[in-house]
Amino acid sequence: MRNSLDTAELTSAIENVHRAGMPGLFAEVRDGDEVWRGAAGVADTATGRPVTPEMRNRVGSITKTFTAAAVMQQVESGRIGLDTPIGRYLPGLVPGARGEAITVRMLINHTSGLAEYLPYAYPSLKAFPVVADTGPQSLDDNRFTRFDPTELIGMGVTAPAVSPPGGTPGVYSNTNYLLLGELLQQVTGRSAARCITRNVIERAGLRDTELPVDPYVSGPHAQIYEAWFGMIDPPRDFSVYDMSWVGPAAALISTVADLNRFFRKLLAGEIVSQASLTEMRRTVPVVSQEGKVIDYGLGLHPMAAPGQSVFWGHGGTVWGAGALSMTRADGRRQMSVAVNLQRWNRLDSAGRPQPHPIDAALADFYRLAMYG
Incomplete structure:
Protein backbone atom coordinates (compact mmCIF):
# COMPACT_ATOMS: atom_id res chain seq x y z
CA MET A 1 0.00 0.00 0.00
CA ARG A 2 1.37 3.44 -0.96
CA ASN A 3 2.15 5.67 2.02
CA SER A 4 0.26 8.96 2.24
CA LEU A 5 3.64 10.64 2.69
CA ASP A 6 5.92 9.89 -0.25
CA THR A 7 9.23 10.39 1.52
CA ALA A 8 11.34 9.97 -1.62
CA GLU A 9 9.35 12.64 -3.47
CA LEU A 10 9.47 15.01 -0.49
CA THR A 11 13.23 14.53 -0.20
CA SER A 12 13.68 15.21 -3.90
CA ALA A 13 11.45 18.28 -3.77
CA ILE A 14 13.26 19.87 -0.83
CA GLU A 15 16.62 19.23 -2.51
CA ASN A 16 15.29 20.96 -5.63
CA ASP A 33 0.58 9.70 12.73
CA GLU A 34 3.00 9.70 9.82
CA VAL A 35 5.82 12.23 10.01
CA TRP A 36 8.51 13.19 7.50
CA ARG A 37 11.32 15.55 8.43
CA GLY A 38 13.86 16.68 5.89
CA ALA A 39 16.56 19.24 5.23
CA ALA A 40 18.72 20.30 2.31
CA GLY A 41 21.69 22.59 1.93
CA VAL A 42 23.89 24.41 4.39
CA ALA A 43 23.41 26.23 7.66
CA ASP A 44 26.60 28.22 7.09
CA THR A 45 27.79 29.18 3.61
CA ALA A 46 31.31 29.84 4.92
CA THR A 47 31.89 26.44 6.53
CA GLY A 48 29.45 24.22 4.66
CA ARG A 49 27.87 23.07 7.94
CA PRO A 50 24.67 21.24 6.92
CA VAL A 51 21.16 22.16 8.00
CA THR A 52 19.14 19.65 10.00
CA PRO A 53 15.36 19.42 10.51
CA GLU A 54 15.62 20.14 14.25
CA MET A 55 17.18 23.58 13.89
CA ARG A 56 15.65 26.72 15.35
CA ASN A 57 14.86 29.60 13.01
CA ARG A 58 13.37 33.08 13.12
CA VAL A 59 9.82 32.61 11.80
CA GLY A 60 8.70 36.22 11.29
CA SER A 61 5.00 36.98 11.16
CA ILE A 62 3.94 33.52 12.26
CA THR A 63 4.37 35.34 15.59
CA VAL A 71 -5.57 38.25 22.73
CA MET A 72 -8.46 35.86 22.06
CA GLN A 73 -7.82 34.17 25.41
CA GLN A 74 -8.30 37.57 27.08
CA VAL A 75 -11.47 38.09 25.04
CA GLU A 76 -12.75 34.79 26.43
CA SER A 77 -11.94 35.91 29.98
CA GLY A 78 -13.81 39.19 29.47
CA ARG A 79 -10.76 41.43 29.90
CA ILE A 80 -10.80 42.48 26.23
CA GLY A 81 -13.79 43.22 24.01
CA LEU A 82 -13.16 42.16 20.43
CA ASP A 83 -15.26 45.01 19.08
CA THR A 84 -14.29 47.55 21.74
CA PRO A 85 -12.39 50.63 20.50
CA ILE A 86 -8.66 50.46 21.20
CA GLY A 87 -8.84 54.03 22.53
CA ARG A 88 -10.75 52.72 25.54
CA TYR A 89 -7.66 50.70 26.53
CA LEU A 90 -4.76 52.74 25.13
CA PRO A 91 -5.96 56.35 24.79
CA GLY A 92 -2.41 57.68 24.91
CA LEU A 93 -1.30 55.59 21.93
CA VAL A 94 -4.39 55.95 19.69
CA PRO A 95 -6.05 59.15 20.87
CA GLY A 96 -9.23 60.95 19.94
CA ALA A 97 -11.74 59.96 17.28
CA ARG A 98 -9.36 57.50 15.72
CA GLY A 99 -9.04 55.57 18.98
CA GLU A 100 -12.83 55.41 19.15
CA ALA A 101 -13.15 54.21 15.55
CA ILE A 102 -10.50 51.46 15.55
CA THR A 103 -11.53 48.29 17.36
CA VAL A 104 -9.42 45.43 18.66
CA ARG A 105 -10.76 43.23 15.85
CA MET A 106 -9.54 45.76 13.27
CA LEU A 107 -6.04 45.55 14.70
CA ILE A 108 -5.98 41.76 14.54
CA ASN A 109 -7.30 41.53 10.96
CA HIS A 110 -5.40 44.58 9.61
CA THR A 111 -8.43 46.72 8.81
CA SER A 112 -7.48 49.53 11.23
CA GLY A 113 -6.05 51.72 8.48
CA LEU A 114 -2.92 52.35 10.55
CA ALA A 115 0.22 52.71 8.46
CA GLU A 116 3.29 50.52 8.65
CA TYR A 117 5.99 52.09 10.85
CA LEU A 118 8.90 50.30 9.15
CA PRO A 119 9.76 52.99 6.55
CA TYR A 120 9.99 55.55 9.37
CA ALA A 121 12.13 53.41 11.68
CA TYR A 122 14.38 52.33 8.78
CA PRO A 123 15.03 55.48 6.71
CA SER A 124 16.61 53.63 3.76
CA LEU A 125 13.28 51.78 3.34
CA LYS A 126 11.34 55.06 3.10
CA ALA A 127 9.68 54.01 -0.17
CA PHE A 128 8.70 50.53 1.09
CA PRO A 129 6.81 48.58 -0.23
CA VAL A 130 8.08 50.11 -3.51
CA VAL A 131 11.35 48.21 -3.19
CA ALA A 132 13.10 49.71 -6.21
CA ASP A 133 13.46 53.01 -4.35
CA THR A 134 14.75 51.44 -1.13
CA GLY A 135 18.24 50.54 0.04
CA PRO A 136 19.57 48.08 2.62
CA GLN A 137 21.69 50.51 4.66
CA SER A 138 19.23 50.75 7.56
CA LEU A 139 19.30 46.98 8.02
CA ASP A 140 22.93 47.20 9.07
CA ASP A 141 22.49 50.46 10.96
CA ASN A 142 19.78 48.97 13.21
CA ARG A 143 21.34 45.57 13.91
CA PHE A 144 21.71 46.39 17.63
CA THR A 145 19.11 49.15 17.97
CA ARG A 146 16.79 48.65 20.93
CA PHE A 147 13.48 50.10 19.78
CA ASP A 148 10.76 51.23 22.18
CA PRO A 149 7.49 49.73 20.89
CA THR A 150 5.53 52.85 21.80
CA GLU A 151 7.86 54.95 19.64
CA LEU A 152 7.34 52.58 16.70
CA ILE A 153 3.58 52.69 17.27
CA GLY A 154 3.74 56.47 17.28
CA GLY A 166 -12.88 48.98 9.18
CA GLY A 167 -12.60 49.57 5.45
CA THR A 168 -11.74 46.76 3.08
CA PRO A 169 -9.46 45.76 1.68
CA GLY A 170 -7.40 46.28 4.78
CA VAL A 171 -3.67 46.90 4.59
CA TYR A 172 -1.22 44.63 6.41
CA SER A 173 0.68 46.60 9.07
CA ASN A 174 2.98 45.58 11.91
CA THR A 175 1.77 48.67 13.81
CA ASN A 176 -1.43 46.75 14.56
CA TYR A 177 0.37 43.94 16.34
CA GLN A 185 0.38 44.29 28.86
CA GLN A 186 -2.35 46.74 29.82
CA VAL A 187 -4.96 44.09 30.67
CA THR A 188 -2.72 41.35 32.15
CA GLY A 189 -0.12 43.41 33.98
CA ARG A 190 2.74 41.46 32.43
CA SER A 191 4.72 42.03 29.23
CA ALA A 192 3.31 40.74 25.97
CA ALA A 193 6.29 38.38 25.66
CA ARG A 194 5.62 36.89 29.10
CA CYS A 195 1.88 36.66 28.45
CA ILE A 196 2.38 34.88 25.10
CA THR A 197 5.04 32.60 26.59
CA ARG A 198 2.93 31.54 29.55
CA ASN A 199 -0.50 31.34 27.92
CA VAL A 200 0.34 30.14 24.41
CA ILE A 201 3.86 28.72 24.08
CA GLU A 202 3.86 26.83 27.37
CA ARG A 203 0.21 25.86 27.04
CA ALA A 204 0.97 24.24 23.69
CA GLY A 205 3.97 22.39 25.17
CA LEU A 206 6.48 23.99 22.80
CA ARG A 207 10.04 23.36 24.01
CA ASP A 208 11.99 25.11 21.26
CA THR A 209 9.92 28.26 20.78
CA GLU A 210 10.63 31.65 22.35
CA LEU A 211 10.32 35.40 22.00
CA PRO A 212 13.99 36.38 22.33
CA VAL A 213 15.28 38.84 24.91
CA ASP A 214 18.65 39.36 23.19
CA PRO A 215 19.93 39.49 19.58
CA TYR A 216 20.93 35.82 19.50
CA VAL A 217 19.25 32.58 18.44
CA SER A 218 19.93 30.03 21.17
CA GLY A 219 20.41 26.34 20.45
CA PRO A 220 21.17 24.68 17.11
CA HIS A 221 20.32 27.06 14.26
CA ALA A 222 21.32 28.10 10.78
CA GLN A 223 22.96 31.37 9.83
CA ILE A 224 20.46 33.57 7.98
CA TYR A 225 21.19 35.62 4.88
CA GLU A 226 19.54 38.76 3.52
CA ALA A 227 19.90 39.71 -0.16
CA TRP A 228 17.45 42.67 -0.31
CA PHE A 229 16.54 42.07 -3.96
CA GLY A 230 20.15 41.72 -5.07
CA MET A 231 21.27 44.96 -3.42
CA ILE A 232 23.28 42.96 -0.87
CA ASP A 233 25.59 40.73 -2.91
CA PRO A 234 26.70 38.36 -1.56
CA PRO A 235 23.82 38.12 0.94
CA ARG A 236 24.77 39.26 4.47
CA ASP A 237 24.50 37.19 7.64
CA PHE A 238 21.89 38.76 9.92
CA VAL A 246 9.03 43.76 15.43
CA GLY A 247 8.44 42.28 18.91
CA PRO A 248 4.99 40.60 19.16
CA ALA A 249 4.49 41.13 15.41
CA ALA A 250 7.37 38.97 14.12
CA ALA A 251 10.18 38.21 16.62
CA LEU A 252 9.41 34.54 17.36
CA ILE A 253 12.04 31.78 17.17
CA SER A 254 10.77 28.23 16.67
CA GLY A 291 0.87 44.12 -2.76
CA LYS A 292 -1.37 41.06 -3.22
CA VAL A 293 -4.92 40.89 -1.89
CA ILE A 294 -5.29 37.91 0.44
CA ASP A 295 -8.04 36.61 2.71
CA TYR A 296 -7.05 37.28 6.32
CA GLY A 297 -8.73 36.36 9.58
CA LEU A 298 -7.62 37.04 13.14
CA GLY A 299 -3.96 36.05 12.88
CA LEU A 300 -4.78 33.24 10.44
CA HIS A 301 -5.14 33.06 6.69
CA PRO A 302 -6.36 30.25 4.41
CA MET A 303 -4.48 28.64 1.55
CA ALA A 304 -5.94 26.23 -0.99
CA ALA A 305 -5.18 24.96 -4.47
CA PRO A 306 -8.16 24.90 -6.86
CA GLY A 307 -10.46 22.04 -5.97
CA GLN A 308 -8.37 21.05 -2.95
CA SER A 309 -8.83 21.16 0.83
CA VAL A 310 -8.37 24.43 2.70
CA PHE A 311 -5.32 24.84 4.95
CA TRP A 312 -5.00 27.46 7.70
CA GLY A 313 -1.83 29.02 9.02
CA HIS A 314 0.58 31.88 8.52
CA GLY A 315 3.87 32.74 6.86
CA GLY A 316 6.57 35.12 7.90
CA THR A 317 9.85 36.77 7.02
CA VAL A 318 12.44 38.84 8.84
CA TRP A 319 15.87 39.95 7.70
CA GLY A 320 17.42 36.75 6.36
CA ALA A 321 14.93 34.16 7.55
CA GLY A 322 11.44 32.97 6.78
CA ALA A 323 8.92 30.22 7.39
CA LEU A 324 5.50 28.98 6.34
CA SER A 325 3.23 26.78 8.43
CA MET A 326 -0.09 25.45 7.14
CA THR A 327 -2.51 22.92 8.65
CA ARG A 328 -5.52 21.36 6.94
CA ALA A 329 -8.84 22.36 8.48
CA ALA A 350 10.57 48.61 -13.85
CA GLY A 351 11.66 47.86 -10.29
CA ARG A 352 9.50 44.76 -9.88
CA PRO A 353 10.87 41.56 -8.32
CA GLN A 354 11.64 39.06 -11.07
CA PRO A 355 10.61 35.40 -10.83
CA HIS A 356 13.41 33.20 -9.49
CA PRO A 357 13.85 29.40 -9.71
CA ILE A 358 13.53 29.30 -5.91
CA ASP A 359 9.92 30.51 -6.20
CA ALA A 360 8.88 27.66 -8.50
CA ALA A 361 10.76 25.03 -6.50
CA LEU A 362 9.21 26.19 -3.22
CA ALA A 363 5.73 26.21 -4.78
CA ASP A 364 6.29 22.63 -5.97
CA PHE A 365 7.39 21.58 -2.50
CA TYR A 366 4.37 23.27 -0.88
CA ARG A 367 1.95 21.50 -3.24
CA LEU A 368 3.55 18.12 -2.62
CA ALA A 369 3.69 18.62 1.15
CA MET A 370 0.07 19.78 1.42
CA TYR A 371 -1.67 17.62 -1.14
CA GLY A 372 0.65 14.70 -1.90
Whole structure:
Protein backbone atom coordinates (compact mmCIF):
# COMPACT_ATOMS: atom_id res chain seq x y z
CA MET A 1 0.00 0.00 0.00
CA ARG A 2 1.37 3.44 -0.96
CA ASN A 3 2.15 5.67 2.02
CA SER A 4 0.26 8.96 2.24
CA LEU A 5 3.64 10.64 2.69
CA ASP A 6 5.92 9.89 -0.25
CA THR A 7 9.23 10.39 1.52
CA ALA A 8 11.34 9.97 -1.62
CA GLU A 9 9.35 12.64 -3.47
CA LEU A 10 9.47 15.01 -0.49
CA THR A 11 13.23 14.53 -0.20
CA SER A 12 13.68 15.21 -3.90
CA ALA A 13 11.45 18.28 -3.77
CA ILE A 14 13.26 19.87 -0.83
CA GLU A 15 16.62 19.23 -2.51
CA ASN A 16 15.29 20.96 -5.63
CA VAL A 17 14.75 24.15 -3.61
CA HIS A 18 18.37 24.06 -2.49
CA ARG A 19 19.55 23.43 -6.04
CA ALA A 20 17.48 26.41 -7.20
CA GLY A 21 19.57 28.70 -4.99
CA MET A 22 18.32 28.46 -1.40
CA PRO A 23 21.36 28.01 0.89
CA GLY A 24 19.43 25.84 3.36
CA LEU A 25 15.92 24.81 4.31
CA PHE A 26 14.24 22.30 6.56
CA ALA A 27 10.70 21.02 6.95
CA GLU A 28 8.29 18.72 8.74
CA VAL A 29 5.26 17.25 6.97
CA ARG A 30 2.65 15.25 8.87
CA ASP A 31 -0.31 13.13 7.82
CA GLY A 32 -2.04 11.74 10.88
CA ASP A 33 0.58 9.70 12.73
CA GLU A 34 3.00 9.70 9.82
CA VAL A 35 5.82 12.23 10.01
CA TRP A 36 8.51 13.19 7.50
CA ARG A 37 11.32 15.55 8.43
CA GLY A 38 13.86 16.68 5.89
CA ALA A 39 16.56 19.24 5.23
CA ALA A 40 18.72 20.30 2.31
CA GLY A 41 21.69 22.59 1.93
CA VAL A 42 23.89 24.41 4.39
CA ALA A 43 23.41 26.23 7.66
CA ASP A 44 26.60 28.22 7.09
CA THR A 45 27.79 29.18 3.61
CA ALA A 46 31.31 29.84 4.92
CA THR A 47 31.89 26.44 6.53
CA GLY A 48 29.45 24.22 4.66
CA ARG A 49 27.87 23.07 7.94
CA PRO A 50 24.67 21.24 6.92
CA VAL A 51 21.16 22.16 8.00
CA THR A 52 19.14 19.65 10.00
CA PRO A 53 15.36 19.42 10.51
CA GLU A 54 15.62 20.14 14.25
CA MET A 55 17.18 23.58 13.89
CA ARG A 56 15.65 26.72 15.35
CA ASN A 57 14.86 29.60 13.01
CA ARG A 58 13.37 33.08 13.12
CA VAL A 59 9.82 32.61 11.80
CA GLY A 60 8.70 36.22 11.29
CA SER A 61 5.00 36.98 11.16
CA ILE A 62 3.94 33.52 12.26
CA THR A 63 4.37 35.34 15.59
CA LYS A 64 1.10 37.12 14.78
CA THR A 65 -0.91 33.92 15.22
CA PHE A 66 0.58 33.47 18.71
CA THR A 67 -0.22 37.08 19.60
CA ALA A 68 -3.75 36.81 18.21
CA ALA A 69 -4.33 33.63 20.23
CA ALA A 70 -3.16 35.38 23.41
CA VAL A 71 -5.57 38.25 22.73
CA MET A 72 -8.46 35.86 22.06
CA GLN A 73 -7.82 34.17 25.41
CA GLN A 74 -8.30 37.57 27.08
CA VAL A 75 -11.47 38.09 25.04
CA GLU A 76 -12.75 34.79 26.43
CA SER A 77 -11.94 35.91 29.98
CA GLY A 78 -13.81 39.19 29.47
CA ARG A 79 -10.76 41.43 29.90
CA ILE A 80 -10.80 42.48 26.23
CA GLY A 81 -13.79 43.22 24.01
CA LEU A 82 -13.16 42.16 20.43
CA ASP A 83 -15.26 45.01 19.08
CA THR A 84 -14.29 47.55 21.74
CA PRO A 85 -12.39 50.63 20.50
CA ILE A 86 -8.66 50.46 21.20
CA GLY A 87 -8.84 54.03 22.53
CA ARG A 88 -10.75 52.72 25.54
CA TYR A 89 -7.66 50.70 26.53
CA LEU A 90 -4.76 52.74 25.13
CA PRO A 91 -5.96 56.35 24.79
CA GLY A 92 -2.41 57.68 24.91
CA LEU A 93 -1.30 55.59 21.93
CA VAL A 94 -4.39 55.95 19.69
CA PRO A 95 -6.05 59.15 20.87
CA GLY A 96 -9.23 60.95 19.94
CA ALA A 97 -11.74 59.96 17.28
CA ARG A 98 -9.36 57.50 15.72
CA GLY A 99 -9.04 55.57 18.98
CA GLU A 100 -12.83 55.41 19.15
CA ALA A 101 -13.15 54.21 15.55
CA ILE A 102 -10.50 51.46 15.55
CA THR A 103 -11.53 48.29 17.36
CA VAL A 104 -9.42 45.43 18.66
CA ARG A 105 -10.76 43.23 15.85
CA MET A 106 -9.54 45.76 13.27
CA LEU A 107 -6.04 45.55 14.70
CA ILE A 108 -5.98 41.76 14.54
CA ASN A 109 -7.30 41.53 10.96
CA HIS A 110 -5.40 44.58 9.61
CA THR A 111 -8.43 46.72 8.81
CA SER A 112 -7.48 49.53 11.23
CA GLY A 113 -6.05 51.72 8.48
CA LEU A 114 -2.92 52.35 10.55
CA ALA A 115 0.22 52.71 8.46
CA GLU A 116 3.29 50.52 8.65
CA TYR A 117 5.99 52.09 10.85
CA LEU A 118 8.90 50.30 9.15
CA PRO A 119 9.76 52.99 6.55
CA TYR A 120 9.99 55.55 9.37
CA ALA A 121 12.13 53.41 11.68
CA TYR A 122 14.38 52.33 8.78
CA PRO A 123 15.03 55.48 6.71
CA SER A 124 16.61 53.63 3.76
CA LEU A 125 13.28 51.78 3.34
CA LYS A 126 11.34 55.06 3.10
CA ALA A 127 9.68 54.01 -0.17
CA PHE A 128 8.70 50.53 1.09
CA PRO A 129 6.81 48.58 -0.23
CA VAL A 130 8.08 50.11 -3.51
CA VAL A 131 11.35 48.21 -3.19
CA ALA A 132 13.10 49.71 -6.21
CA ASP A 133 13.46 53.01 -4.35
CA THR A 134 14.75 51.44 -1.13
CA GLY A 135 18.24 50.54 0.04
CA PRO A 136 19.57 48.08 2.62
CA GLN A 137 21.69 50.51 4.66
CA SER A 138 19.23 50.75 7.56
CA LEU A 139 19.30 46.98 8.02
CA ASP A 140 22.93 47.20 9.07
CA ASP A 141 22.49 50.46 10.96
CA ASN A 142 19.78 48.97 13.21
CA ARG A 143 21.34 45.57 13.91
CA PHE A 144 21.71 46.39 17.63
CA THR A 145 19.11 49.15 17.97
CA ARG A 146 16.79 48.65 20.93
CA PHE A 147 13.48 50.10 19.78
CA ASP A 148 10.76 51.23 22.18
CA PRO A 149 7.49 49.73 20.89
CA THR A 150 5.53 52.85 21.80
CA GLU A 151 7.86 54.95 19.64
CA LEU A 152 7.34 52.58 16.70
CA ILE A 153 3.58 52.69 17.27
CA GLY A 154 3.74 56.47 17.28
CA MET A 155 5.41 56.42 13.85
CA GLY A 156 2.57 54.30 12.46
CA VAL A 157 -0.22 56.24 14.17
CA THR A 158 1.03 59.67 13.10
CA ALA A 159 1.71 58.58 9.50
CA PRO A 160 -1.08 59.15 6.96
CA ALA A 161 -3.79 56.51 7.25
CA VAL A 162 -3.75 53.86 4.53
CA SER A 163 -7.53 53.27 4.66
CA PRO A 164 -10.53 54.22 6.84
CA PRO A 165 -11.02 52.18 10.03
CA GLY A 166 -12.88 48.98 9.18
CA GLY A 167 -12.60 49.57 5.45
CA THR A 168 -11.74 46.76 3.08
CA PRO A 169 -9.46 45.76 1.68
CA GLY A 170 -7.40 46.28 4.78
CA VAL A 171 -3.67 46.90 4.59
CA TYR A 172 -1.22 44.63 6.41
CA SER A 173 0.68 46.60 9.07
CA ASN A 174 2.98 45.58 11.91
CA THR A 175 1.77 48.67 13.81
CA ASN A 176 -1.43 46.75 14.56
CA TYR A 177 0.37 43.94 16.34
CA LEU A 178 2.67 46.16 18.37
CA LEU A 179 -0.53 47.78 19.65
CA LEU A 180 -1.90 44.34 20.52
CA GLY A 181 1.27 43.70 22.50
CA GLU A 182 0.70 46.89 24.48
CA LEU A 183 -2.95 45.89 24.95
CA LEU A 184 -1.93 42.53 26.42
CA GLN A 185 0.38 44.29 28.86
CA GLN A 186 -2.35 46.74 29.82
CA VAL A 187 -4.96 44.09 30.67
CA THR A 188 -2.72 41.35 32.15
CA GLY A 189 -0.12 43.41 33.98
CA ARG A 190 2.74 41.46 32.43
CA SER A 191 4.72 42.03 29.23
CA ALA A 192 3.31 40.74 25.97
CA ALA A 193 6.29 38.38 25.66
CA ARG A 194 5.62 36.89 29.10
CA CYS A 195 1.88 36.66 28.45
CA ILE A 196 2.38 34.88 25.10
CA THR A 197 5.04 32.60 26.59
CA ARG A 198 2.93 31.54 29.55
CA ASN A 199 -0.50 31.34 27.92
CA VAL A 200 0.34 30.14 24.41
CA ILE A 201 3.86 28.72 24.08
CA GLU A 202 3.86 26.83 27.37
CA ARG A 203 0.21 25.86 27.04
CA ALA A 204 0.97 24.24 23.69
CA GLY A 205 3.97 22.39 25.17
CA LEU A 206 6.48 23.99 22.80
CA ARG A 207 10.04 23.36 24.01
CA ASP A 208 11.99 25.11 21.26
CA THR A 209 9.92 28.26 20.78
CA GLU A 210 10.63 31.65 22.35
CA LEU A 211 10.32 35.40 22.00
CA PRO A 212 13.99 36.38 22.33
CA VAL A 213 15.28 38.84 24.91
CA ASP A 214 18.65 39.36 23.19
CA PRO A 215 19.93 39.49 19.58
CA TYR A 216 20.93 35.82 19.50
CA VAL A 217 19.25 32.58 18.44
CA SER A 218 19.93 30.03 21.17
CA GLY A 219 20.41 26.34 20.45
CA PRO A 220 21.17 24.68 17.11
CA HIS A 221 20.32 27.06 14.26
CA ALA A 222 21.32 28.10 10.78
CA GLN A 223 22.96 31.37 9.83
CA ILE A 224 20.46 33.57 7.98
CA TYR A 225 21.19 35.62 4.88
CA GLU A 226 19.54 38.76 3.52
CA ALA A 227 19.90 39.71 -0.16
CA TRP A 228 17.45 42.67 -0.31
CA PHE A 229 16.54 42.07 -3.96
CA GLY A 230 20.15 41.72 -5.07
CA MET A 231 21.27 44.96 -3.42
CA ILE A 232 23.28 42.96 -0.87
CA ASP A 233 25.59 40.73 -2.91
CA PRO A 234 26.70 38.36 -1.56
CA PRO A 235 23.82 38.12 0.94
CA ARG A 236 24.77 39.26 4.47
CA ASP A 237 24.50 37.19 7.64
CA PHE A 238 21.89 38.76 9.92
CA SER A 239 21.71 35.87 12.41
CA VAL A 240 22.59 38.22 15.28
CA TYR A 241 19.95 40.94 15.33
CA ASP A 242 17.93 42.82 17.95
CA MET A 243 14.32 41.88 17.23
CA SER A 244 12.71 44.76 19.13
CA TRP A 245 11.92 46.26 15.72
CA VAL A 246 9.03 43.76 15.43
CA GLY A 247 8.44 42.28 18.91
CA PRO A 248 4.99 40.60 19.16
CA ALA A 249 4.49 41.13 15.41
CA ALA A 250 7.37 38.97 14.12
CA ALA A 251 10.18 38.21 16.62
CA LEU A 252 9.41 34.54 17.36
CA ILE A 253 12.04 31.78 17.17
CA SER A 254 10.77 28.23 16.67
CA THR A 255 11.27 24.87 14.96
CA VAL A 256 9.20 23.25 12.23
CA ALA A 257 8.10 20.55 14.70
CA ASP A 258 6.95 23.12 17.25
CA LEU A 259 5.07 25.10 14.58
CA ASN A 260 3.16 22.01 13.50
CA ARG A 261 2.37 21.17 17.12
CA PHE A 262 1.13 24.71 17.79
CA PHE A 263 -1.20 24.89 14.78
CA ARG A 264 -2.47 21.36 15.40
CA LYS A 265 -3.44 22.28 18.96
CA LEU A 266 -4.80 25.68 17.96
CA LEU A 267 -7.13 24.28 15.31
CA ALA A 268 -8.22 21.51 17.68
CA GLY A 269 -9.48 24.11 20.16
CA GLU A 270 -6.76 23.41 22.75
CA ILE A 271 -5.31 26.95 22.82
CA VAL A 272 -8.47 29.02 22.34
CA SER A 273 -12.14 28.01 22.37
CA GLN A 274 -14.06 26.85 19.32
CA ALA A 275 -16.00 30.11 19.42
CA SER A 276 -12.71 32.01 19.23
CA LEU A 277 -11.56 29.80 16.37
CA THR A 278 -14.71 30.67 14.47
CA GLU A 279 -13.84 34.36 14.85
CA MET A 280 -10.21 33.74 13.87
CA ARG A 281 -11.31 32.06 10.63
CA ARG A 282 -13.68 34.89 9.68
CA THR A 283 -11.73 36.53 6.85
CA VAL A 284 -11.65 39.89 5.10
CA PRO A 285 -9.61 41.00 2.06
CA VAL A 286 -6.25 42.49 3.04
CA VAL A 287 -3.45 43.90 0.90
CA SER A 288 -0.24 42.08 1.86
CA GLN A 289 3.18 43.73 2.04
CA GLU A 290 3.85 42.20 -1.38
CA GLY A 291 0.87 44.12 -2.76
CA LYS A 292 -1.37 41.06 -3.22
CA VAL A 293 -4.92 40.89 -1.89
CA ILE A 294 -5.29 37.91 0.44
CA ASP A 295 -8.04 36.61 2.71
CA TYR A 296 -7.05 37.28 6.32
CA GLY A 297 -8.73 36.36 9.58
CA LEU A 298 -7.62 37.04 13.14
CA GLY A 299 -3.96 36.05 12.88
CA LEU A 300 -4.78 33.24 10.44
CA HIS A 301 -5.14 33.06 6.69
CA PRO A 302 -6.36 30.25 4.41
CA MET A 303 -4.48 28.64 1.55
CA ALA A 304 -5.94 26.23 -0.99
CA ALA A 305 -5.18 24.96 -4.47
CA PRO A 306 -8.16 24.90 -6.86
CA GLY A 307 -10.46 22.04 -5.97
CA GLN A 308 -8.37 21.05 -2.95
CA SER A 309 -8.83 21.16 0.83
CA VAL A 310 -8.37 24.43 2.70
CA PHE A 311 -5.32 24.84 4.95
CA TRP A 312 -5.00 27.46 7.70
CA GLY A 313 -1.83 29.02 9.02
CA HIS A 314 0.58 31.88 8.52
CA GLY A 315 3.87 32.74 6.86
CA GLY A 316 6.57 35.12 7.90
CA THR A 317 9.85 36.77 7.02
CA VAL A 318 12.44 38.84 8.84
CA TRP A 319 15.87 39.95 7.70
CA GLY A 320 17.42 36.75 6.36
CA ALA A 321 14.93 34.16 7.55
CA GLY A 322 11.44 32.97 6.78
CA ALA A 323 8.92 30.22 7.39
CA LEU A 324 5.50 28.98 6.34
CA SER A 325 3.23 26.78 8.43
CA MET A 326 -0.09 25.45 7.14
CA THR A 327 -2.51 22.92 8.65
CA ARG A 328 -5.52 21.36 6.94
CA ALA A 329 -8.84 22.36 8.48
CA ASP A 330 -9.29 18.86 9.96
CA GLY A 331 -5.81 19.07 11.54
CA ARG A 332 -4.59 15.84 9.94
CA ARG A 333 -2.24 17.12 7.24
CA GLN A 334 0.43 19.68 8.14
CA MET A 335 3.44 21.38 6.61
CA SER A 336 6.03 23.67 8.20
CA VAL A 337 9.04 24.91 6.22
CA ALA A 338 11.90 27.22 7.28
CA VAL A 339 14.46 28.90 4.99
CA ASN A 340 17.68 30.85 5.61
CA LEU A 341 17.66 33.37 2.74
CA GLN A 342 15.25 36.21 2.06
CA ARG A 343 14.45 38.58 -0.81
CA TRP A 344 16.38 36.52 -3.32
CA ASN A 345 14.48 38.02 -6.29
CA ARG A 346 16.33 40.67 -8.28
CA LEU A 347 14.43 43.60 -9.77
CA ASP A 348 13.54 44.13 -13.42
CA SER A 349 13.94 47.46 -15.25
CA ALA A 350 10.57 48.61 -13.85
CA GLY A 351 11.66 47.86 -10.29
CA ARG A 352 9.50 44.76 -9.88
CA PRO A 353 10.87 41.56 -8.32
CA GLN A 354 11.64 39.06 -11.07
CA PRO A 355 10.61 35.40 -10.83
CA HIS A 356 13.41 33.20 -9.49
CA PRO A 357 13.85 29.40 -9.71
CA ILE A 358 13.53 29.30 -5.91
CA ASP A 359 9.92 30.51 -6.20
CA ALA A 360 8.88 27.66 -8.50
CA ALA A 361 10.76 25.03 -6.50
CA LEU A 362 9.21 26.19 -3.22
CA ALA A 363 5.73 26.21 -4.78
CA ASP A 364 6.29 22.63 -5.97
CA PHE A 365 7.39 21.58 -2.50
CA TYR A 366 4.37 23.27 -0.88
CA ARG A 367 1.95 21.50 -3.24
CA LEU A 368 3.55 18.12 -2.62
CA ALA A 369 3.69 18.62 1.15
CA MET A 370 0.07 19.78 1.42
CA TYR A 371 -1.67 17.62 -1.14
CA GLY A 372 0.65 14.70 -1.90
